[in-house]
Amino acid sequence: MNVEALLLTRGDPSPECCNVARVLGFFGIASRILSPDDFLASLRTRHEDMPKARLFCSSEILSRLIATQEASTDERQLWRKHIHSAFVYRGSDLGLLQKLARTLAADEAVLDEIDRYSGDFVVTGGLKEFCGAMAGVRVLASKKGVPSLVALKSGSGKIGSIISTDHGATFLRSEHEGVAVFLSTSKEIVDLDAEPVGGIFDVRDCVLSALPVVLYAKWAFAGTCWSAPETNACLVIDDPLLKPTYGFVDFHHLLTLMKRHRFSTNVAFIPWNWRRSRGNAVRLFRENPGEFSLSVHGCDHTRAEFGSTERRRLSWKTNQAVERMARHESKTGIHHDRVMVFPQGVFSNTAMSVLKRSEFIGAVNNDSISDDSSPRRIKVSDLWDVAVMGYDNFPIFTRRYPWEGVENFAFDILLGKPCIISIHHDYCSDHGERLVTFVNQLNTLNCPMAWRGLGEVVRRSLRQRDVLPGVTEVEMYGTEAQVENSSDQTRKFLIKRRESTPSTIREIHAGPRKVNWVASNEDVHFELEIQPREAVTIRVLFQNPERDEPWTENASYKIKTGLRRFLSEARDNYVIKHRLPFLSRFARIN
Numbered sequence: 001m002n003v004e005a006l007l008l009t010r011g012d013p014s015p016e017c018c019n020v021a022r023v024l025g026f027f028g029i030a031s032r033i034l035s036p037d038d039f040l041a042s043l044r045t046r047h048e049d050m051p052k053a054r055l056f057c058s059s060e061i062l063s064r065l066i067a068t069q070e071a072s073t074d075e076r077q078l079w080r081k082h083i084h085s086a087f088v089y090r091g092s093d094l095g096l097l098q099k100l101a102r103t104l105a106a107d108e109a110v111l112d113e114i115d116r117y118s119g120d121f122v123v124t125g126g127l128k129e130f131c132g133a134m135a136g137v138r139v140l141a142s143k144k145g146v147p148s149l150v151a152l153k154s155g156s157g158k159i160g161s162i163i164s165t166d167h168g169a170t171f172l173r174s175e176h177e178g179v180a181v182f183l184s185t186s187k188e189i190v191d192l193d194a195e196p197v198g199g200i201f202d203v204r205d206c207v208l209s210a211l212p213v214v215l216y217a218k219w220a221f222a223g224t225c226w227s228a229p230e231t232n233a234c235l236v237i238d239d240p241l242l243k244p245t246y247g248f249v250d251f252h253h254l255l256t257l258m259k260r261h262r263f264s265t266n267v268a269f270i271p272w273n274w275r276r277s278r279g280n281a282v283r284l285f286r287e288n289p290g291e292f293s294l295s296v297h298g299c300d301h302t303r304a305e306f307g308s309t310e311r312r313r314l315s316w317k318t319n320q321a322v323e324r325m326a327r328h329e330s331k332t333g334i335h336h337d338r339v340m341v342f343p344q345g346v347f348s349n350t351a352m353s354v355l356k357r358s359e360f361i362g363a364v365n366n367d368s369i370s371d372d373s374s375p376r377r378i379k380v381s382d383l384w385d386v387a388v389m390g391y392d393n394f395p396i397f398t399r400r401y402p403w404e405g406v407e408n409f410a411f412d413i414l415l416g417k418p419c420i421i422s423i424h425h426d427y428c429s430d431h432g433e434r435l436v437t438f439v440n441q442l443n444t445l446n447c448p449m450a451w452r453g454l455g456e457v458v459r460r461s462l463r464q465r466d467v468l469p470g471v472t473e474v475e476m477y478g479t480e481a482q483v484e485n486s487s488d489q490t491r492k493f494l495i496k497r498r499e500s501t502p503s504t505i506r507e508i509h510a511g512p513r514k515v516n517w518v519a520s521n522e523d524v525h526f527e528l529e530i531q532p533r534e535a536v537t538i539r540v541l542f543q544n545p546e547r548d549e550p551w552t553e554n555a556s557y558k559i560k561t562g563l564r565r566f567l568s569e570a571r572d573n574y575v576i577k578h579r580l581p582f583l584s585r586f587a588r589i590n
Helices: 015-026 036-045 059-070 073-082 094-105 128-134 207-220 251-261 279-287 311-332 349-356 380-384 406-415 433-443 454-460 555-578 581-586
Strands: 005-008 031-034 053-058 083-089 110-117 121-123 146-153 160-165 168-176 179-184 231-238 265-269 292-296 339-341 362-365 396-398 419-423 449-451 463-468 471-475 480-484 491-498 505-510 518-520 523-530 535-542
Touching: 005 015, 005 036, 015 031, 015 053, 015 083, 015 207, 015 380, 031 036, 036 059, 036 073, 053 059, 059 073, 059 083, 059 094, 073 083, 083 207, 094 110, 094 146, 094 168, 094 179, 121 207, 128 207, 128 406, 146 160, 146 207, 160 207, 168 207, 179 207, 207 406, 231 433, 231 454, 251 279, 251 433, 279 292, 279 311, 292 311, 292 454, 311 349, 339 454, 362 454, 406 419, 406 433, 419 433, 454 480, 480 491, 480 523, 505 523, 523 535
Parallel strands: 005 031, 005 053, 053 083, 083 179, 231 265, 231 419, 231 449, 265 292, 292 339, 339 362, 362 396, 471 491
Antiparallel strands: 110 146, 121 160, 146 168, 160 168, 168 179, 463 471, 480 535, 491 523, 505 535, 518 523
16 A cells, blocks of 8 residues: 655645645655645544555644644544654744744754855764765755755754754754654745756755755655665766877776776767777777776767757768767777767757667766757756656756766765766866765765666666565666566566657567567556566667668868867867967867
């Protein structure tokens, strides 16, 4: 039987209540909206064998519920018997919040209201099971600041701080009548339907509206909500040629760092360079596939080459990139992952459609908004998902730069997203010291990190939940996925993938065999029975696109492309590395 979330509100659902419902829905958690009176009535009729409910309400509603319980022993008994825990967010009445805080603390708890708070937030390291990857993480101050902050100070041992500032606790744990109560001093709950600026979600800008409700939901519904089976990670360096050194990257030194500090590196390789890899670097990559991997970085790496909306040109570009990477693999023996990393992060919806039908398994990108004249609306929920799936259901696995902060990577992990780091060669200008420091921060987060090649990260980035004994529901994102039964018993897996045009699917394979699949509600789904400790690779194959008239680039384009590539390398190897002023005005062309 599913664990239930009860959302209490007076009159029409408040904006906060609606936002909580969206967060719960994102994690696959069932919820009901009730008035406080209906809630109390439901407690009296609740069956003995029903799981205890998880409660969501404002501080005003909980204050009134506590007042009701004070006059009734029966109400207190029903509360202890049928309520697992409660998540409480600040209401409009600060006086009632102060009263509630003192009731929970059983002492003279003091509220401190601060305008324009611009400091850091610290997540406790003492509640590792509750806080997950965020345990012990310091969330650095947002550039926007917090317009209004309410912090709680209490000397009571009955109050445990979960998120705190130098002014006091902003998210805390206590108990009422033996039931755990989690109190957030913020009135706001993140709106998953909002459009984040620039298509990037930054937890530093909404610590109190996003983090408390996610921490509680993941903890309170741990057995039934969507979660990632593992945390996959990879470092991606854009552009380098496979030579012993490129710019500030020394591949031999990088390999030493990877083995010493436990991480993996993918090179986003420009297919135009397929003839130019050199022996020592080739051997290094070929002999260390656990540390090094290759992905596809555009085709010629010209500006916005995958931002076009002309399907014929994009098909030609994609096919040319595939052919060049195949030649490179044949020439060097280095396997490449059929994952696209867009040059300058620019892509169109048409490009995503072409890649999907060209047997790419996914895209990895910093940007989530397409370069179309009327781009698709990107919401917070899209960015919280394992991958952005709004472009013809072909996934964009978002990646981040180190300077976005370990807190953003930790929050992504909490959501179930893979940990993909994006750098260019100049981030290694100090012989990799900054890189190693950052990787060590990630490796000390409260979650085991599985560092893999980028293709494996894409295949293994799933979300799943147990729906019945012996039955697991899985959502896959890439056009390939690896599903693993890590238990000692044979399990049934109900696998689904979002697909709004199922007629484009040619067939679906589970390992070497075809599977029968069904389309419904913009998903395709099928069942697999997987033996204990067995892993199966799922492949969704799409219809081949119709053959268009061949596209060719003129001689001028080819000359400019070659010049661009050589000048870009001169910039990376000489201008940036040695700061040559007479070449600097030619450097910004990549």
